[in-house]
Amino acid sequence: MKKIEVVKNIGLIVSIIIIFFLIIYIFISRIFDKVDNDYAKLGLDIEYYEIKYCTVFEDDIFEKYKVYKISNRSMEELRKQLENSKLWSRNKYYEYIMNEFYDIKEADEKNPIDRQDVYYYENGYAIFDVKNAKLYYLKSNPYKHHKDYNEILEIKINNYTEREIYDVRGGPQNDGRDYYVYKFTKEKGKEIIDTLKQSSKWSENKLDDDKLDDFEYNEEVLSIENGYYHYELVCRTRDENKKKNVTEENATGYEIGVYDVDKNILYYYWESI
DSSP, rough: HHHHHHHHHHHHHHHEEEHHHHHHHHHHHHHHSSOOOOGTTTTOOOGGGGGGEEEEEEEEOEEEEEEEEEOOHHHHHHHHHHHHHHHEEEEOOOHHTTTTOOOOOOOOOOOOOOOOOOEEEETTTEEEEETTTTEEEOOOOTBOOOOOOETTTTTTTTTOOOEEEEEEEEETTTTTEEEEEEEEOHHHHHHHHHHHHHOOBBBBBBBOOHHHTTTTGGGGGGGHHHHEEEEEOOSSSSOHHHHHHHHHTTTTTEEEEEEEETTEEEEEEEEEO
């Protein structure tokens, strides 16, 4: 028994020593390593001496947001890299992502970034502003995401020509808001209108303005002349009976659908709290 206890004690001591040195190693690494070198992960050949400064707005286990100011002398070479890279393109992000990028000039006031001459990273969220020689890097909260629908309110939304997303769900229970806008071709629009005419979910009766006001980024919804409308209470629950028989008392939110017949645009709003 004594030998077993000795072995256990030795094992415990060794484990403590290993953990101690790991902590020291991590601590030293944080001091001497280049902590703010996330630019090295973005598929661009940027040397440390080309970074004039780095402003760190957020840097924790949930979110990172950093802005790198790069030497103007490097811009022409970096533009060539951006043009030739498969990881960067001119395809802009959805608006809800763009709202996460900002500059602070004075008094902690957040200002939208300049979008005149920018490239977007395909494998994550980073923006390269060539005009102002700035690189924006964002690693966002894992709960902040949007849902990729294949169908919304009996409308097959494949083959859209444009799509924009403004708000997304968040939190461990996937609460929050979906705010989507889809634009379709005239040909696809005819197919959608035929579906709406036969659907019990949709009506040509216009919704009250107090409901349509939820489309705060698309005020044109209020002036649609020819459209189809949908409004329904929703209940975020595992109880299927409650989901099918939602009342004012058990409702956790609602959804709104608007389809503009003249412009072939679908506006969709879902919110649950």
